[in-house]
Amino acid sequence: xxxxxxxxxxxxxxxxxPLEASVDRDSPNRNLTPLSTSLDGEDRxxxxxxxxxxxxxxxxxxLYVLDEDTLRASCRAYHEALAAHYxxxxxxxxxSKANSSLVLSALVASEGLGLDAVSAxxxxxxxxxxxxxxxxxxHGNNKSDEELSxxxxxxxxxxxxNDHDLERLAELAPAAGRVVPLMLxxxxxxxxxxxxxxxxxxxxxxxxxxxxxxxPVLRRLAGSAWARLTGLHAHIGSQIFELQPxxxxxxxxxxxxxxARSLGHPVTDLNVGGGLGIRYVxxxxxPTIQEWVKGVAQAVMQACRQRNLELPRxxxxxxxxxxxTAGLTVYTIGSRxxxxxxxxxxxxxxxxxxxxxxITYQSSYTAVLAERPTAVxxxxxxxxxxxxxxxxxxxxxxxxxxxxxxxxxxxFATGAYNASMAxxxxxxxxxxxxxxxxxxxxxxxxxxxxxxxLLHDVLPERFRPVA
Numbered sequence: 001x002x003x004x005x006x007x008x009x010x011x012x013x014x015x016x017x018p019l020e021a022s023v024d025r026d027s028p029n030r031n032l033t034p035l036s037t038s039l040d041g042e043d044r045x046x047x048x049x050x051x052x053x054x055x056x057x058x059x060x061x062x063l064y065v066l067d068e069d070t071l072r073a074s075c076r077a078y079h080e081a082l083a084a085h086y087x088x089x090x091x092x093x094x095x096s097k098a099n100s101s102l103v104l105s106a107l108v109a110s111e112g113l114g115l116d117a118v119s120a121x122x123x124x125x126x127x128x129x130x131x132x133x134x135x136x137x138x139h140g141n142n143k144s145d146e147e148l149s150x151x152x153x154x155x156x157x158x159x160x161x162n163d164h165d166l167e168r169l170a171e172l173a174p175a176a177g178r179v180v181p182l183m184l185x186x187x188x189x190x191x192x193x194x195x196x197x198x199x200x201x202x203x204x205x206x207x208x209x210x211x212x213x214x215x216p217v218l219r220r221l222a223g224s225a226w227a228r229l230t231g232l233h234a235h236i237g238s239q240i241f242e243l244q245p246x247x248x249x250x251x252x253x254x255x256x257x258x259x260a261r262s263l264g265h266p267v268t269d270l271n272v273g274g275g276l277g278i279r280y281v282x283x284x285x286x287p288t289i290q291e292w293v294k295g296v297a298q299a300v301m302q303a304c305r306q307r308n309l310e311l312p313r314x315x316x317x318x319x320x321x322x323x324x325t326a327g328l329t330v331y332t333i334g335s336r337x338x339x340x341x342x343x344x345x346x347x348x349x350x351x352x353x354x355x356x357x358x359i360t361y362q363s364s365y366t367a368v369l370a371e372r373p374t375a376v377x378x379x380x381x382x383x384x385x386x387x388x389x390x391x392x393x394x395x396x397x398x399x400x401x402x403x404x405x406x407x408x409x410x411x412f413a414t415g416a417y418n419a420s421m422a423x424x425x426x427x428x429x430x431x432x433x434x435x436x437x438x439x440x441x442x443x444x445x446x447x448x449x450x451x452x453x454l455l456h457d458v459l460p461e462r463f464r465p466v467a
Contacts (some may be wrong), residue, residue, distance in 0.1 A: 032279055032280075032281075032282065032325070032366050032412050032413065033047075033325070033328070033412050034047050034048070034067035034069070034070040034325060034326055034327075034328065035067065035069050035070045035073055036048045036049065036067050036069045036070065036436075036437075037067075039373065039374070043371075043372065043373070043374055043375075044370065044371045044372075044373075045368065045370045045371070045373045045410060047065055047067050047328065047436055048065075048067050048068065048069065048436030048437045048438065048439070048440075048441075049436070049437075049438055049439030049440070050065075050436045050439060050440070050441050052065065052328075052330055052370040052371075052408065052410060053370055053371050053408055055330065055434060055436075055441055056330050056332070056370070056408050058441075059432050059434055059441075059443065059447070060432065060447060061330050061331055061332045061349055061350070061408070061431075062329055062330065062331050062332075062348075062349060062350035062354050062431040063329065063330045063431055063432055063433070063434065064327060064328075064329055064354075064414065064415075064418065064419055064431050064432070064433035064434070064445070065327065065328050065329070065330060065433075065434055065436060066103075066104075066323075066326055066327050066415060066433060066434070066435050066436070066444070067326045067327070067436055067437070068107070068326075068435055068436065068437035069437060070325060070326035071104075071107055071108075071322070071323065071326045072107070072111060074289065074318075074321065074322045074323070074325075074326065075092075075094075075107075075108055075111035075112075075113055075322060076111060077288075077289040077290065078092040078113070078289055078293065078316070078318055078322070079092060079111065079112060079113070081289055081290045081292075081293035081294065082293055082297065082314065082316075084290075084294075085290075085293055085294045085297040085298065086293075086297040086300070086301070086311075086314050087301070087311065088311035088312065088313060088314060089313040089314070090297075090313060090314040090315070091113070091114050091135070091313065091314075091315050092113050092114070092315075092316055092317075092318055093113065093114040093115055093116045093135070093136075093137060093271075093315060093316070093317045093318075094108040094113050094114070094115045094116070094317075094318065094319065094322055095116050095274050095317045095318060095319030095320075095322075096115050096116060096117055096118075096122050096125070096126060096319070097116075097118055097122065097319060097417075097420060098319030098320055098322070098323050098324070098415075098416040098417055098420060099319075099323045099327070099415060099416055099417070099418075099419050099420050100117075100121070100122045100125050100126075100420055101125065101129075101419070101433070101444060101445060102125060102128060102129040102444075103129070103435055103444040104129070104323065105125055105126045105128075105129025105130065105131050106129040106130050106131075108131070108322070109129065109130050109131040109132070109135070110130075113135070114131070114135030114136060114137070114315075115131045115135065115136050115137075116136070116137045116138075116139055116159075116317050117136060117137070117138055117139070117156075118138070118139045118140045119140065119147060120144070120146050120147045120150055123136065123138060123147065123150055123151065123154075123156065124150070127154060133154040133155045133156050134155060134157075136154075136156045136157070137156065137157045137158075137159050137183060137233075137271075138151040138156050138157070138158050138159060139159045139161070139185075140159075140161060141161045141162065141206050141207050141208075142164070143158075143161070143164075143165055143168070145168060145172065148165070148168055148169060148172055149172055149176070151180075152169070152172055152173055152176050152178050152180055153176065153178075155178075155181070157181040157182065157183055157230065157231070158180055158181070158182055158183070159182075159183045159184075159185050159233050159271075160182050160183065160184050160185065160217075161185050161207060161208055161209075162208075162209065166217075166220070166221075166224075169182075169226065169227070170224065170226060173226035173227070174225075174226050178226070179225070179226055179227070179228050180226060180227055180228065181228050181230045182221070182227050182228065182229050182230065182231075183229075183230065183231035183232060183233045183269065183271060184209065184214075184217065184218070184221075184229060184231070184232050184233065184260075185207065185208040185209065185232075185233040185234065185235075186208045186209045186210070186211055186213070186214055186232070186233075186234055186256065187205050187207065187208045187209070187210060187211065187234070188211070188234045188236065188248075188249055188252040188253070189211065189252070190236045190245050190248050190249055190252070207235070208233075208234070211252075211256075214256055214259060215259060215263075218259065218260055218263045218265060219263060221265070222263055222264055222265065229260065229265040229266075229267060230266075230267065230268055230269050231267055231268065231269030231270065231271055231312075231313075231315070232253060232256050232257060232260060232267060232269070232270055232271065233271040233273065234249060234252065234253055234256075234271075234272065234273060235272075235273030235274065235275065235317070236249055236273065236275055237275050238274070238275050238277075238320065239275070239277040239278075239320065240275040240276065240277050241277045241284070241285060241286045241287065243287055243291070243292065243295040246272065246275075246292070246295060246296050246299065247295060247296075247299040249272055249299075250272070250296065250299035250300045250302070250303040251299075251303045253270055253272065253300075253303070254270075254300070254303035254304055254306075254307050254309060255307070257270060257304075257307075257309060257312060258307050258309055261309070267312065268312055268313050269312055269313045269315055270300065270312040270313070270314055270315065271315035271316070271317065272296055272300070272314070272315070272316050273316065273317050274316060274317040274318045274319055274320075274321070276289065276292045276318060276320070276321040277320070277321070278320055278321055278324045278325055278413060278416075279325070279413070280324075280363065280364055280365055280366065280412075280413050281364045281365070281366055282366070286321075289318075289321060292321075293316070296314075296316065297314065300312075300314055319416060320416040320417070322416075323415040323416045324413045324414070324415045324416035324417075325412070325413050325415065326415045327413070327414045327415020327416070327418065327419075328410055328411060328412050328413070328414055328415075329350070329354065329355065329410070329411045329414040329418065329431070330370060330408055330409070330410055331348035331349055331350050331408065331409045331410075331411070332348065332349045332406065332407075332408060332409075333346050333347070333348055333403055333404070333405055333406065333407045333408070333409055334347045334348065334349060334386070334405055335347045335405065336405070343382055344379060344380070344381045344382065345381070345382050345383075345384045346381045346382070346383050346384065346400075346403065346409075347383075347384045347385070347386055348383060348384070348385065348386065348394070348409055349386060350385060350386065350394075350428075350431065351384070351385015351386050351387045351392045351394060352385050352387050352389060352391075352392045352394075352423075352425060353385075353387060353422060353423050353424065353425045353426065353428045353430070354418060354419075354422050354430065354431050355394060355411070355414060355418045355422075356421050356422075356423065357417055357418070357421070358393060358394055358395075359389070359391045359392060359393070360421075364395075365394065365395055365411050365412065365413060365414070366411070366412045366413065367383065367394075367395055367398055367400075367409055367410060367411045367412065368400075368409075368410055368412075369400060369401060369403060369407055369408065369409060369410070370407075370408035370409070370410045371407070371408060372401055373410070375401035376401060377399035377400055377401055378400075378401055378402050379399075379400060379401075379402060380397050380398065380399055380400075381397075381398055381400055381403075382395065382396050382397065382398070383395040383398055383409065386426075386428075387425055387426050387428070388426055394411065395411070419431075419433060419445070424448075424453055427450070427453050429447060429448030429449060429450055429452070429453065430447070430448045431445075431447060432445055432446060432447035433445035
């Protein structure tokens with residue numbers, strides 16, 4: 001696949017040049033910034049041909065900004081790499097937990113990808129966004145009857161995670177008169193060097209059947225008229241930079257595939273999950289999408305060849321590597337607190353409610369001033385959120401030019417697990433989100449208003465003030 005570069009698009013009559021701090025333009029998941037990031041004639045930051053200062057003044061801050069060109073390039077990178085490196089059928093499924101919205105469902109569907117959902121909300125979002133149900137899978141370790149019934153009704157493939165799924169489906173599917181397409185999830189027992197909260201492949205996990213449960217479950221399903229086992233699934237973690245664990249996974253899954261077929265299941269799909277990491281800071285060095293797909297595809301082909309297995313359809317579930325670098329968040333700087341000899345705090349108008357990853361996973365990010373992104377850094381600051389938590393810190397020891405209240409701070413690579421994990425902590429409304437492309441911006445999520453946070457409160461009559 002040739003290198004993917006997308007030229008920045010400027011408003012009429014305005015010169016732009018690529019952002020000098022950006023790196024490795026040959027790969028969507030090696031960038032610290034979206035592909036269409038550029039500088040205008042006054043060194044102000046643009047994405048998708050839109051000036052970030054103008055977006056902040058139009059839509060307010062905090063503001064999520066998504067670059068359509070980067071999103072589409074990442075989708076095509078998976079599609080093209082699978083076509084180039086795997087001779088059998090294949091399909092990339094967007095792991096929508098990374099960022100679930102109508103516009104993202106519509107965009108990835110238009111690029112020919114499928115989608116994985118883990119709740120009724122994500123499933124409805126995918127369906128209403130135009131994702132064909134036959135390209136959707138439903139995950140979850142504790143699926144409700146509502147979620148299972150929704151999947152059964154629409155013909156969505158259910159990823160069976162445990163006995164509870166089987167027991168509920170054995171009742172719901174016959175009642176609906178449906179034969180349900182299933183994938184069987186199991187834990188492959190593979191460790192990865194990542195945060196313990198996002199390791200899902202080792203044996204001590206809430207997800208999936210243990211390997212020694214596979215044969216009894218497969219025999220049980222062979223006698224279930226309501227079930228049609230179409231695939232096997234395993235996932236080893238998230239934000240992974242190593243390729244070897246994915247290669248190891250192929251052998252484990254090929255053994256499971258051989259067992260399933262020997263017991264009469266016409267399994268056609270092998271779903272290896274996702275987990276490819278992205279570059280949040282300059283020291284991160286993840287594989288490219290092409291390198292990841294090539295490694296996985298070759299490992300699956302070799303494992304199947306060694307076991308004389310017909311190649312299955314190869315499925316994978318990228319989330320972060322599709323959307324993270326396509327997104328950024330714009331904040332307005334407010335107060336400053338200088339502690340001589342110790343630390344300088346800059347506070348912004350958001351924080352852990354729009355990006356809980358730093359306080360949850362100790363995650364690191366890269367940031368610049370929107371209207372002086374290439375200015376020489378003159379101080380080291382810690383960027384704090386506005387929430388009533390000492391741990392609400394977005395960036396530690398960030399080198400910045402001198403800044404003042406009202407300046408705009410841009411944090412890169414926030415397209416994954418920011419909007420989807422956002423909360424109303426301290427009753428702070430969630431941000432707006434815009435999609436940018438070709439110098440145009442479109443609102444794709446409206447900013448919440450403070451009064452809307454009261455809509456679901458119910459005040460009993462006896463607590464209401466007397467007129």
